[in-house]
Amino acid sequence: MKTKLTILILAISTMLVAQKKxxxxxxxxxxxxxxxxxxxxxxxxxxxxxxxxxxxxxxxxxxxxxxxxxxxxxxxxxxxxxxxxxxxxxxxxxxxxxxxxxxxxxxxxxxxxxxxxxxxxxxxxxxxxxxxxxxxxxxxxxxxxxxxxxxxxxxxxxxxxxxxxxxxxxSNKVVGGTVYSHHENINKVRKMMHSYQFNDMVGAYEYYNEDTNFKWGSMDWDADPVDLEAAKASDKEFMSNFTINSMNNSWIEYQEMELGGNFVESFWRVNVTRKTDNKNIVFGLYMTHQFNDENEITKVRNLFNAAAL
Missing domain, CATH: 3.10.450.50 (Nuclear Transport Factor 2; Chain: A,)
Structure with a gap:
């Protein structure tokens, strides 16, 4: 049987070679x-x-x-x-x-x-x-x-x-959503951001979803976002090194997108004191907070000049 199988394989191989032109x-x-x-x-x-x-x-x-x-x-x-x-x-x-x-x-x-x-x-x-x-x-x-x-x-x-x-x-005007200057989700973000100034960390995390992910401008472009626990640890480290004197909002709006991914976009003037030398530092903070259909925050992105700190 093995001999017959070998002959059959050789025959098929020969046929395939013969078909080349x-x-x-x-x-x-x-x-x-x-x-x-x-x-x-x-x-x-x-x-x-x-x-x-x-x-x-x-x-x-x-x-x-x-x-x-x-x-x-x-x-x-x-x-x-x-x-x-x-x-x-x-x-x-x-x-x-x-x-x-x-x-x-x-x-x-x-x-x-x-x-x-x-x-x-x-x-x-x-x-x-x-x-x-x-x-x-x-x-x-x-x-x-x-x-x-x-x-x-x-x-x-x-x-x-x-x-x-x-x-x-x-090349044409296409409506991609609606922009709100006043909205419930704007109020949520404003309350959370001001909570940092008053060292109210319960209020600072009040509206996050348990699966919320965070990414900062100082991270590498292709770096994976971090989870809520990692963000809390980062906030704790920041608060141990700086005292937040004021967190003043200069611009905020809520964008409800037709394709989903609704978010609050905001810009803040942050005044802090560095605890190691009592130096006063003022820097700008740009943030986006994305909301799901239950109006919970699921994504947070921020951008600021880390070198200023």
Whole structure:
């Protein structure tokens, strides 16, 4: 039985090898690659003369994500107009290949694909939309065909379109929620913050959820938030080193967001005395307190100049 099984495996392996058929060659260096690189550089520099010289008159371009079967191909004129629009609408436009996505040139043996050299490129479009300030960082995959005259005759693109959606939304006024200057949750935050001045730590934690997490501006960007017990320990250490003379609010509002994540945003003038040398210190404190549907605080974020202390 073991012998029969071994023979069967060898037979299948032989069949798989026999099914291989070479259909061309892949080149990491090829004149067609340079044509594509020159095209990208000219496009991002708004060089219409260079782009026109690199695009064949009978060029056809397709959006690989377009589902309309009747969509007509883009023309050479469309490419030139697209270049102008990109450069007019996007500041600091740059198009380059991703670090691991250098272009490959393929010469096919198949007659259906042998009319030119195919170049498969993985690109990244970066810049900033001039009107809205939306930052672009758009990965894209392009397939090009370069003819014997070193001109691009065909392209098919697959591009992340999400930034275009962001640009559209930010080009119009969109209501994302309601801002309150007076609200029950504002009162809660105000009471909690003033409790610190009067050393009332029960009042300072009155409206926190047991799963509330905290993060401070002095923490590393990717640091995990801390829980309520860790926050209490931090407050205790602060109170042992400083006396809070006043905690005056200069600005506070409650934002009720349509997508959730309602929060109180506030800015405070904090006056403290450092106990080691009795030095008086005044610093600004920016805070956000996020509330859940039960109006309990679930997230706290703050920002202040730790060096001032």
């Amino acid at each position: 070479k259909n061309g060659a892949i080149y990491i260096k090829h004149p067609a690659n340079q044509v594509v690189l020159d095209f990208l550089a000219a496009f991002s520099q708004n060089d219409s003369v260079a782009v026109a010289n690199l695009i064949a008159d009978d060029y056809k371009g397709y959006d690989g994500l377009n589902m309309n079967p009747d969509k007509e191909a883009s023309t050479k004129s469309d490419i030139l107009n697209a270049m102008k629009n990109w450069n007019n609408l996007v500041s600091h436009l740059n198009i380059e290949h991703t670090s691991s996505g250098y272009p490959d040139a393929i010469e096919y043996n198949d007659t259906e694909f042998s009319g030119g050299t195919w170049v498969y490129a993985w690109e990244k479009y970066t810049g900033m939309h001039t009107k809205t300030g939306v930052k672009l960082n758009m990965p894209a995959h392009f397939q090009y065909v370069v003819n014997d005259e070193n001109k691009i005759v065909f392209s098919r693109s697959y591009m992340n379109k999400n930034p275009f959606t962001a640009i559209y939304r930010n």
